[in-house]
Amino acid sequence: MYKTTYHRASSVEEAASLISGADDGKLLAGGQTLIPTMKQRLAAPSDVVDLRHIADLKGISVAGSTVTIGAGTTHADVANSAEVRSACPALADLASNIGDPHVRNMGTIGGSIANNDPAADYPAAMVALNATIHTNSRQIGADDFFTGMFETALNDGEIITAVSFDAPEKAAYQKFPNPASRYAMAGVFVAKSGGGVRVGVTGAGSDGVFRASNMESALSASFSGGALDGASVDPSDMLSDLHGSSEYRANLVKVMAKRAVEAAG
Amino acid sequence: MASISMTVNGRAVSGEAEDRTLLVEFLRNNLGLTGTHVGCDTSQCGACVVHVDGDAVKSCTMLAAQANGSDVKTIEGLASGGELHPVQKAFHENHGLQCGFCTPGMIMAATEMINRHGASLDEKTVREELEGNICRCTGYHNIVKAILAAAQEMGGAQQAAE
Ligand SMILES: Cc1cc2nc3c(=O)[nH]c(=O)nc-3n(C[C@H](O)[C@H](O)[C@H](O)COP(=O)(O)OP(=O)(O)OC[C@H]3O[C@@H](n4cnc5c(N)ncnc54)[C@H](O)[C@@H]3O)c2cc1C
Ligand code: FES
Ligand code: FES
Numbered sequence: 001m002y003k004t005t006y007h008r009a010s011s012v013e014e015a016a017s018l019i020s021g022a023d024d025g026k027l028l029a030g031g032q033t034l035i036p037t038m039k040q041r042l043a044a045p046s047d048v049v050d051l052r053h054i055a056d057l058k059g060i061s062v063a064g065s066t067v068t069i070g071a072g073t074t075h076a077d078v079a080n081s082a083e084v085r086s087a088c089p090a091l092a093d094l095a096s097n098i099g100d101p102h103v104r105n106m107g108t109i110g111g112s113i114a115n116n117d118p119a120a121d122y123p124a125a126m127v128a129l130n131a132t133i134h135t136n137s138r139q140i141g142a143d144d145f146f147t148g149m150f151e152t153a154l155n156d157g158e159i160i161t162a163v164s165f166d167a168p169e170k171a172a173y174q175k176f177p178n179p180a181s182r183y184a185m186a187g188v189f190v191a192k193s194g195g196g197v198r199v200g201v202t203g204a205g206s207d208g209v210f211r212a213s214n215m216e217s218a219l220s221a222s223f224s225g226g227a228l229d230g231a232s233v234d235p236s237d238m239l240s241d242l243h244g245s246s247e248y249r250a251n252l253v254k255v256m257a258k259r260a261v262e263a264a265g
Numbered sequence: 266m267a268s269i270s271m272t273v274n275g276r277a278v279s280g281e282a283e284d285r286t287l288l289v290e291f292l293r294n295n296l297g298l299t300g301t302h303v304g305c306d307t308s309q310c311g312a313c314v315v316h317v318d319g320d321a322v323k324s325c326t327m328l329a330a331q332a333n334g335s336d337v338k339t340i341e342g343l344a345s346g347g348e349l350h351p352v353q354k355a356f357h358e359n360h361g362l363q364c365g366f367c368t369p370g371m372i373m374a375a376t377e378m379i380n381r382h383g384a385s386l387d388e389k390t391v392r393e394e395l396e397g398n399i400c401r402c403t404g405y406h407n408i409v410k411a412i413l414a415a416a417q418e419m420g421g422a423q424q425a426a427e
Binding site for chain 1: 267283284285287306307308309311314320321322323325326327328330331333374377378394396397398
């Protein structure tokens with residue numbers, strides 16, 4: 001790891017001023033992506049600003065049907081939350097299958113969506129749930145937030161403070177994990193609510209997380225696995241790497257989508 | 266360089282370290298606690314697992330500065346007064362190790378797992394929760410057996426005390 005200077009922020013305002021004062025600073029949440037990247041020397045921030053001790057960024061609340069999760073909430077806390085479990089069990093299940101227990105004890109929802117790894121789990125849920133991403137300066141809809149592989153609408157130094165969404169009527173997430181890394185080779189989050197059905201796909205798209213609009217219209221007409229029989233996924237939009245070809249991933253997306261619909265019931 | 270203080274295995278410790286120092290480096294190099302191992306550079310093997318404020322974490326994926334002020338427990342802190350911790354004893358009795366390289370991380374992961382699940386811990390959960398701990402020798406079978414045996418003993422002891 002290259003040299004860096006560590007700062008611990010105790011409020012969002014303090015973090016914002018520390019990061020804007022840094023030469024080439026990075027926010028540090030759970031560190032489960034940033035620290036490995038720095039160890040590999042793929043990132044070399046002059047400063048890191050630790051968000052983990054900011055109480056305002058942590059916690060889960062439910063008001064009516066709106067679920068709000070602080071950006072600094074760990075995967076373990078989402079997985080074990082009785083509120084999330086009752087409002088949207090699919091999201092608790094998703095969190096409980098990220099990486100391993102040690103990663104879940106540190107990694108946060110804010111870090112995961114800010115990073116927007118094309119194989120990360122949370123982005124699929126955020127687009128399927130039509131979530132709102134709250135930052136220290138504005139609110140961004142999930143459709144506009146994820147702009148491409150490892151790319152988001154965040155400005156330099158902008159801090160995610162929370163995500164919120166309306167509890168869906170039904171939802172489920174199915175992931176086909178890479179057997180070595182446990183990241184998704186294809187992960188599909190299906191959510192049905194008053195506004196229709198939304199399908200978020202991670203792990204497979206060559207441009208990162210995306211919505212499968214043809215599946216959404218098929219499922220809005222009939223919410224059943226069979227409704228997806230005719231839905232096609234274009235392999236030319238899929239990733240291809242040593243873990244699987246684009247044709248393989250296109251098929252996996254369809255299989256995971258069907259399983260998710262069946263699991264949602 | 267910064268001054269870092271924490272409680273390790275119940276003892277207040279401090280040392281000077283660069284901000285880029287990993288927690289595992291601080292434990293091994295500054296404090297001489299070499300029981301915590303480093304088995305990979307990709308945050309995947311779990312040989313480095315310690316408890317920070319009660320949670321099992323990978324000490325190779327945390328800066329020492331992040332743990333400044335925390336309560337840390339390592340494998341050296343488990344046995345008390347020459348008496349092995351029940352999880353250590355169960356690994357010994359069930360032949361849960363061969364070369365032993367993964368064992369400190371396995372045992373720290375196992376103790377946290379048992380703290381969370383108690384005696385209700387079942388085989389499927391143990392296997393799922395060992396996702397982040399790689400062993401190149403045992404084939405995991407005896408590790409799972411050891412953890413289940415320790416969960417029984419520790420859960421049983423808790424019940425007896427209640
Ligand atoms: C072994 C292993 C297995 C894993 N498996 C999976 C998996 O199966 N599925 C999966 O989805 N992920 C997986 N991960 C990644 C894990 O979920 C990370 O926790 C997550 O991607 C990043 O969250 P973090 O809190 O650790 O962020 P950090 O690593 O601290 O930060 C990541 C990035 O986000 C930025 N950032 C952090 N917080 C904020 C904020 N509040 N506002 C703005 N920017 C912010 C940082 O500056 C940095 O660029 C795995 C990681 C490891 C090490
Ligand atoms: S040394 Fe920490 S996970 Fe391998
Ligand atoms: S006993 Fe050798 S790696 Fe596990």
